[in-house]
Amino acid sequence: MSLFAAYSICTVSKDAAGFAGNIFAFGLFVSPITTFRRIIRNGSTEMFSGLPYVYSLINCLICMWYGTPLISPDNLLVTTVNSIGAVFQFVYIIIFMMYAEKTKKMKMLGFLLAVLGIFAIILGGSLQISDIVTRRLFVGSLSCASLISMFASPLFIIKLVIQTKSVEFMPFHLSLSTFLMSTSFFLYGLLNEDPFIYGPNGIGTILGIVQLILYFYYENKSREDSREHLVVSYA
Secondary structure (H helix, E strand, O other), X not given: OOHHHHHHHHHHHHHHHHHHHHHHHHHHHHOOHHHHHHHHHHOOOOOOOOHHHHHHHHHHHHHHHHHOOOOOOOOHHHHHHHHHHHHHHHHHHHHHHHHOOHHHHHHHHHHHHHHHHHHHHHHHHHHOOOOHHHHHHXXXXXXXXXXXXXXXXXXXXXXXXXXXXXXXXXXXXXHHHHHHHHHHHHHHHHHOOOHHHHHHHHHHHHHHHHHHHHHHHHXXXXXXXXXXXXXXXXX
């Protein structure tokens, strides 16, 4: 196989992984729609928290900026997925504020302004760094830390599943989408030789595998328990 052919295969594989990551990420972005349908229908945010959408927004903005040619070359698919994600999170936050109580609404407005302010500082500060390698290291480290913090959030769900021995609070489609998205961008980062992408997404892949194992374990266990109860009741 010639060097050109090997390079072509690598490029096609990288783009395929990136496109797959975009598709699976879109599945995650639309998952809160059912929650917001309930909020709109009831005219209240009830006990729902808006903080996850604030965290997701700052994560998407930082990663979007990292994927631009001004920071890192040949990472356009990182910019596209996070641009779409940022739009979704921004819309979710606006809807949440529309139906939230006055106190909660003011808090959310403060968080939103803080996120936009932090991103403006990161954007302006990184552009002041003339050396492209240092600039990429600066923004890449921030995006990596942001992604790791996002992937760490399922640890609370994993703990809850183990404690309750129930997968009620860990929907299968979210666990599967997280695993597929993380795996896709892990491969994309590897093929692009970008540690700021394959590092955090490698962690996300491992956590996704753990979630799926727990899901199938406790789902099967709950089915077995249900069968035992049926046998006892009929006996």
